Amino acid sequence: MLNFMLRRLLSAIPTLFILIALAFMLIRAAPGGPFDSENQLPAEVEANLRNAYHLDEPLYQQFGRYLANLARGDFGPSFQYRDFSVTELIRSGFPVSLRLGGLAMLLALMVGISAGAYAALKQNTTADYSVMTAMMVGISIPNFVVAPLLILLFAVGLRWLPAGGLGDGEVRHLLLPVIALAMPQIAYIARLMRGSMIEVLRSPFIRTARAQGLTMPRIIVLHALKPALLPVISYLGPATAAVITGSVVIEQIFGIPGLGRFFVQGALNRDYTLVMGVVVFYGSLIIIFNFFVDLVYGWLDPRVRL
Amino acid sequence: MSESIRQSIGRSLWHDAWVVLRRNRAAITALVILALFTIAVIVGPLFSAYSIDATDWDNISIAPSISSGHWFGTDALGRDLLVRTLQGGRISLLVGIVATLVSLVIGITYGAVSGYFGGRVDQVMMRIVDILYALPFMFLVILLMVFFGRNILLIFVAIGAINWLDMARIVRGQTLSLKNREFIEAARAGGVTTARIIGRHIVPNLLGVVAVYVTLTIPQVILVESFLSFLGLGVQEPMTSWGALVNEGAQEMENAPWMLIFPAVFLTITLFCFNFLGDGLRDALDPRDRGASL
Amino acid sequence: MPGSISFTASVSLACLAIVAALLGGCGGNEAGSPQAAVEIGGPSGTELAADQTLHVGNGTGPQTLDPHRAEGVPSANILRDLFEGLTIEAPDGSIVPGVAKSWDISADGLVYTFHLHDDAKWSNGDPLTAEDFVFSLRRSTDPATMSHYSSILEPIVNAMEVITGEKSPEELGVEALDALTLVIRLQRPTAYLLGLLTHSTTYPVHRASVGQYGNQFAREGRLIGNGAYTLDEWVVQSHIKLIRNKFYRDNAATTIDSVYYYSIENQDAELKRFRADELDITEEIPYQQLPWIRENLADQLVISPYLGSYYFGFNMTREPFKNNLQLRRALSLAIDRDIITSRITNAGEIPAYGWVPQMAGYKQVASEWAGWTQAERNAEAQRLYSEAGYSIDKPLKIELLYNTSANHKRLSVAIASMWKQTLGVETKLLNQEWKVFLATRKLMKITQIFRAGWIGDYNDVFTFAQLMHSANEMNHSGYSSSRYDELIERAADETDLQARADFLNQAEHVLLEDMPIIPIYFYVSKHLIKSWVGGRQPNIMDHHYTKNFYILQH
Secondary structure (H helix, E strand, C coil), rough: CCCHHHHHHHHHHHHHHHHHHHHHHHHCCCCCCCCCCCCCCCCHHHHHHHHHHHCCCCCHHHHHHHHHHHCCCCCCCCCCCCCHHHHHHHHHHHHHHHHHHHHHHHHHHHHHHHHHHHHHHHCCCCCHHHHHHHHHHHHHHHHHHHHHHHHHHHHCCCCCCCCCCCCCHHHHHHHHHHHHHHHHHHHHHHHHHHHHHHHHHCHHHHHHHHCCCCHHHHHHHHHHHHHHHHHHHHHHHHHHHHHHHHHHHHHHCCCCCHHHHHHHHHCCCCCCHHHHHHHHHHHHHHHHHHHHHHHHHHHHHCCCCC | HHHHHHHHHHHHHHHHHHHHHHHHHHHHHHHHHHHHHHHHHHHHHHHCCCCCCCCCCCCCCCCCCCCCCCCCCEEECCCCCHHHHHHHHHHEEEEHHHHHHHHHHHHHHHHHHHHHHHHHHHHHHHHHHHHHCCCCHHHHHHHHHHHHHHHHHHHHHHHHHHHHHHHHHHHHHHHHCCCCHHHHHCCCCCCCCHHHHHHHHHHHCCCCHHHHHHHHHHHHHHHHHHHHHHCCCCCCCCCCCCHHHHHHHHHHHCCCCCHHHHHHHHHHHHHHHHHHHHHHHHHHHHHHHHCCCC | CCCHHHHHHHHHHHHHHHHHHHHCCCCHHCCCCEEEEECCCCCCCHHHHHHHHEEEEEECCCCCCCCCCCCCHHHHHHHHHHHCEEEECCCCCEEECCCEEEECCCCCCCCEEECCCCCCEECCCEEEEHHHHHHHHHHHHHHHCCCCHHHHCCECCCCCHCCCCCHHHHHHCEEEECCCEEEEEEECCCCCCCHHHCHHHHHHCCHHHHHHHHHCCCCCCCCEEEEECCEEEECCCEEEEEECCCCCCCHHHCCCCCEEEEECHHHHHHHHHHHHCCCCCCCCCCCCHCCCCHHHHHHEEEEEEEEEEEEEEEECCCCCCCCCHHHHHHHHHHHHHHHHHHHHHCCEEEEEECCCCCCCCCCCCCHHHHCCCCCHHHHHHHHHHCCCCCCCCCEEEEEEEEEEEEHHHHHHHHHHHHHHHHHCCCCEEEEHHHHHHHHHHHHHCCCCCCEEEECCCCCHHHHHHHHHCCCCCCCCCCCCCCHHHHHHHHHHHHCHHHHHHHHHHHHHHHHHHHEEHHHHHHHHEEEECCCCCEECCCCCCCCCHHHHCCCCCC
């Protein structure tokens, strides 16, 4: 077990390195620089700017400098937000994204698992079909259509909820974005859950349990749920990645100051350090998250040797 | 001899699958609709009285009507929405299919090689897949789009390059279980080369899994394309895609709802059908594996 | 909405505010605006709302609040509230005294002597002196400050030499005669200097805090300004909250207590937040929604002329447009600008047949075919097109470059379609994301025709005229005409306003003859403004100061 954990943690180092190198190359190779604007800079000023951000050094040296700073936890100064360091921006954006993404995942798991299990128990009935069709709609309509519809209905029309922004971070500001973000994930999880639940219910040990006269709810809670959850658990990694991606759209539509929006704005403005910072940060996060998913998976399924 | 065994396995598998699939009414309906859509988007624009870039200043944003000749209405530049929706479907389906093929080729090759050789090779190759899994790929695609402009070919390749990881994992698992089967053993004993075994014996037997995977990946890719369109990184005008049309329509949902509704209906039904078909195929081809391969 | 205040406080504030609103209203008229003050809400003096908190949409939000390093409209909007220059703009856009209560101009127009208000203070109570302005202008031009906009100060003696590092900032032509007297020396008469002094590069910065924090002084908890408001909160990509500066010299006449500037880059999202009453003023309006807005929010839609020119540029350094006047004219003539402004943009933009928008003191110039019908223009375009050697069988094939934006996309598609219909030109649309677009356009290699827009930096013809000078690095068409350059240079050195205008007029005629650009339309500013926002007048620069606003009871 300990050995496994150590190995996984060690393998994170090359992963991160590849990630940093890839992101570094891509953003530097993109045409246009951070100081390009409609308005032409005087040469002297541009030289000073390049010097201040070390852009006048050869690329390999800049890369080395970036790695060295990163090792000290310093993501460098932001190009776009000229008075802020990337570390500060991540510190302000991440808690927002975490709350948004975390709540969305929670909602997706709760609704998805219940809906999927319910559909499995009512397999091939009208209830099953209607639940699964509803879920399919969730997968088939893009986020950027669902979100404005939600705003039109609940904020502009009914005036129950705010149309955007974070306010002072109250839940009512997060409600609509969380729903919009969770929707496709609810659908994926429900489908997974339904499939695996049907599978488990057909398996011999459940039949044995039924033959012994145990009631269905008891069988489900005590015996079926745990094995049926395995595919859902292994989907958590990709789901997290999908939620992070989805947050790019949602944060923009709802005007939420999270990391996804920082990333897109950073990429469009060639804010080298901000883009790198968000990629590295999220990359590390996904690695750590996958690590925990593996641990949970091992705990749920003893057949997996750690 | 080995050849005939493989073929009989293949044939019976497909035959059984077809029997099961035929009984699944939803999947068959989905298949028929998809076929119709495909024909429509390929043939439709040829018969349209309008071209995709023909602007009409006197018919800007007019509602759908049979009498005006614009069955789906027009957009803010007076362009016929029907022909644009069909043209957009071409791009969306093309992106979906080509990107899926790209991921298929990479994924199958990688997974089959890894699974067939096993041992050290397998360990290293799967470790690499694990590493790549940790990359926030969508972000890299955004960077790629920024880097390359919006070359449509690159959209295919970039999205395909994201999706091969799942395929590689699935194929590897299947290959591991296949490689010790009798007909492979026989081929190996008969002195057939490794490359030939993988190419002629392993890969064809993976087709069932692959078919399921393809039908479930295409809709994902179509959605990714629409996501890029939302960020303004999609196809170049005057060409369009369902994603781009839906995005334009979403901005005018109140004053010109048809601009959202028609492309959205096409997009949604297509995604719907692919998902139903994929589920049906999975039930038909691999009843024990349902739901576990996402 | 945040920002509730206790009952007693709100009553007394409201009383104060009524007085303030009356004063504010008078101030607007005093500035000598030609037309009567336009009230968006009811007449001034009606009852004010207890809660004087304003919520404003502000595009992508500012990159920095350091006035010398800032660029772009979103930061300028906020900086006008945080800082005050020697001069400021009245609600109608006319230049009125700011920190300087009066000024003398020497007979040759080269020396400006400013007399500062003796009660001008920083937001921490420190007195504001002429020495602060000297320090600030030197800092602004010092290349070490890395100002993005310092070259706008070029008329001041030695400014360019300081910016390029040839001279030290101490040699800049500014001097404090005493605590309240500032002298600015110019290299040549500059008619627009007083307007230039409302630009953020000329704002004073607080010496002690710059000394303490360096370039990082413009942060929450550190920033000390001299404007009507101070920085209370800055959440990047979310909002900036300003509250009243109690040391501001005109604080008694200020009504709005706090103002929120929200960063909302998505115009659809901004519109929805306005409709949900979360915003009082929007930064923009999505073009696609205009018909809907006209139908449903017409009373809150405020559209007025804006000092900007939307155009397409030819790459004059390469084939096929190099030395091919007929072809350039043909393409320009074939564009039906009335269709563009009436069917596509449709916000009240003015079709452009010349380069400089309508401005006070300048006689607008237009190409001779401005008065023709489109049919006549099309016929002439076809004639010129075939004269240039093109025809249906041998069509011109070109690429049109524009940057990602729904509006540019619509216009580019429309123009390509007009060229195709009238001339048979085959246009390939090339949509590039902003930074790629800037880089491509600057290179002038593969670019053939590009989209561009120019918003005046200050309210003077020169901001437009200088752009097409061959030495200007922002002249992206690569247009180079010795006659044009000479006329611009003579205008720059001319003290007599009428003679100067004549030179600029002649220069524009030369430009339109040579047609290195295709003018499309003159901009309008478009905002949605709640009916309860008072004290705001449309002006051509679209510059507004929150201190002039008030919120009516609603």
